[in-house]
Amino acid sequence: MLAVSTPPSFLRIADETLSDLALFADIPAAVRMHFAEKARHKALHKGQILFLQTEPAEWFYVIRRGWMKLFRETLEGQEAVIDMLCEQHVLGETALFHGDAYSYSAQAVEPVELVMLPLSMLRYHLEKTPKLAVNLLAHTARKDRQRSHEVEQMTTQNAAQRIGCFLLKLCDKDAPQGSTQLYLPYDKTLIAARLGMKPETFSRALAKLKADLALQIQGATVGIPNVAALTEYSCNHCSQGTPF
């Protein structure tokens, strides 16, 4: 089979860990075990950079816990957040189709645990294991749909409506009507960046949401007195309807 050198300092992980990842669902056991032999556990502290854009890529990653920020920097040094990923998401794998270099930078926004795996092994098994390629295609198709939804939102929704949609996605799907309370997954500066807004635009839009819909916001806690009203406020300006 394929020979891959691995840094000895990282913790090895068990085959069962890979079984829990959607990327490896229904993959033949022999293939999964081959990955498990080379897979390593990786822990990042808050703020730690995992890799930088244009860096030669040898590894790809699957998140097990925590939030990662994907970003790019313009030649003038301005940062654009292009994605925020949480558990089960794959990152760095597109380097396979990008000249073996990462096409974005990745940073932990809180303590994060990942599985790291060799890109050469992904390339090898994609060509041999159709189910692995189909799993990765499904992952990429989901991301593509999400991104095209973002492009749509930037075109058709105002800032307050986009924040409203972001909040609704955090709501409990089982109780989407009356009042509810939820917790922001990462800090407001990042939410603004994720939604492609300047911090001052975000603050103004949040103030408008609070005024229009009586939202209560204290730190990371958001109280929504009327979820149905927020849905009407945000979702009529979207092709997808309610995000529940």
Next chain:
Amino acid sequence: MLAVSTPPSFLRIADETLSDLALFADIPAAVRMHFAEKARHKALHKGQILFLQTEPAEWFYVIRRGWMKLFRETLEGQEAVIDMLCEQHVLGETALFHGDAYSYSAQAVEPVELVMLPLSMLRYHLEKTPKLAVNLLAHTARKDRQRSHEVEQMTTQNAAQRIGCFLLKLCDKDAPQGSTQLYLPYDKTLIAARLGMKPETFSRALAKLKADLALQIQGATVGIPNVAALTEYSCNHCSQGTPF
């Protein structure tokens, strides 16, 4: 092999036509011929709808000639253009991962020729032919990179710079320095929509570009007196540098 019913009224296409498509590059001949048996030629006139968002999906398409617009409509009826695709691009295939329904609408913006193929056959062969899955992954990865670039641009560039980038992508890669002349691929209203701008924002930004960089625009013809100046104007605000 898989049985697929096909409408008899469409023109059948030759195996060689599929060989010209990147999606079928290096696919085993037997698989390509299986697709060719069921593939049909489809011609659309300007403005013709190919399929609508949420419609049950039975076919996917590869463009052979012309521009297709992918769009979504909000519940209030506002249209958001989420992509413009030209030859070699695949469309409708993500329905495989979206409950067998199209996740956007598709319309021809000029006379368009496509190859139409059964989604059920794509599903069948993706599970059996790794190279087909890898080709589709490469296509999706390119689109993902392009989309994340758009999200970045919406965050970091002003409207004039985004139009500048759009024009630079149309420039001849071999002569990217002095003056040049190019042709807009589709009409200005669509370019505005593709860039996620309201028509009035687009007009103002185009006027600014004309004033700042002495662009000459007559109908679909754009004269750029100094490509290097346009590059500096647009690309310093982007992580990718010049699009050449």
